[in-house]
Amino acid sequence: MAKKSLNIREKTIFDGIFTKYILKSLFALWFKLAGWKVCKYPPEGAGVAIAAPHTSNWDFIYALGAAILQDVKIYFSIKDSLCKVPLLGRFLMWLGAMPIDRSSKGSGQVQQIKRFIDSQKDNPSNGKRIFFLFTPEGTRGVVKRWKAGFYHIAQGCELPIFLAKVDYLSKETGVFHTFQPTGNKEEDISAIQASYKSIKGKYPKLQFPHYIGRLPTISDSEAAIIRALYSIKGVATKMEISTKAKVAELSSTMLSLLIEKGLLEQSNANKNNSTTYQLTFAGKGYFLHLTAAS
16 A cells, blocks of 8 residues: 655644734743844745754744744645654644655655645635745754755745844844745855855854854945846946936945945956946845845
């Protein structure tokens, strides 16, 4: 007899009265007393959420608090063998576990998630925010690279990537940006990682990418330049940037300041050999903090 595969559970801890009222009240009180805050604009709909940096078990507690306070339903992947253990399995599924059978005959994460999303489309009572959570570092210990599974799953399911954080410096947690994959995995992940370099984990020496400190302070005009160059997605002349950014007086000094801050780089890449500019990966990462999650 063929083994029966497990499916993502529709009703979890996030749907019950205990969470909606009791846990939400407790987290609201705790965050207020501890000085923590939640990112203002949680995205609507479903998405693949990544949480970084991950250096402590406390990260999950703060992320859970943000989810509960903003009526987000979280699912996380786990081996289906654990979900088949009596009592423990039911408890894990109730918490939001996604049972993944990694055997050749099993249903992969992409198929599981797509099937679940399709099943929820005609049911308005399920809520609007469903996050499939992944930790790209994969461990609380020191790593040298991220696991890219989250990116492939987002592409396969045609879902955005929600960038979530637990920042112990600013005491802020939640999703700060909605990232749409471009198909260029290496560049996309490098830009995403650059946005996490300014987020301080509980134990900064353990996090990857390495913590470099707060984001540099920039003016509204400089922020407009970064947004313009991000939308151009390449090199641009001073005039092209000015037109796109709608900056009346775009001075060379302003561009030089962004170069000094490491957010912009200068080149002579066009046919006329005139000066052009483009974002560095640090600049692309900064853009992800400039744009609200929704």
